[in-house]
Amino acid sequence: MLRYLCDPANAITAGGLVLSSASLFLALSGHLELSVAVALWATLSDHLDGIVAASTVNRDPDAAKMGKSLG
Numbered sequence: 001m002l003r004y005l006c007d008p009a010n011a012i013t014a015g016g017l018v019l020s021s022a023s024l025f026l027a028l029s030g031h032l033e034l035s036v037a038v039a040l041w042a043t044l045s046d047h048l049d050g051i052v053a054a055s056t057v058n059r060d061p062d063a064a065k066m067g068k069s070l071g
Helices: 002-006 008-028 032-055 061-070
Strands: none
Touching (some): 008 032
16 A cells, blocks of 8 residues: 555645545634645645646556545
C-alpha cells in the first residue's frame, strides 16, 4: 500500500484524505472557521491530484488503479 504513495498524484490524494479527516475533527470540536479552511485545502488537493495524474507520463497502471480507488 505504501509503495503507491510514491506516485505524486496518489500522495496528493492521501494528503487530501488526511485534510478531510482533520476538517471533520475540527468541525466536531467546535472550530468551524478552521474546519472550513482545512476543507478548502482538501478540495484544492482533490483538484490538483487530477491535474498531476493527467500530466504524469509513463504512469504505472497499478498506481493509476489505486488512485482511482482512493478518490
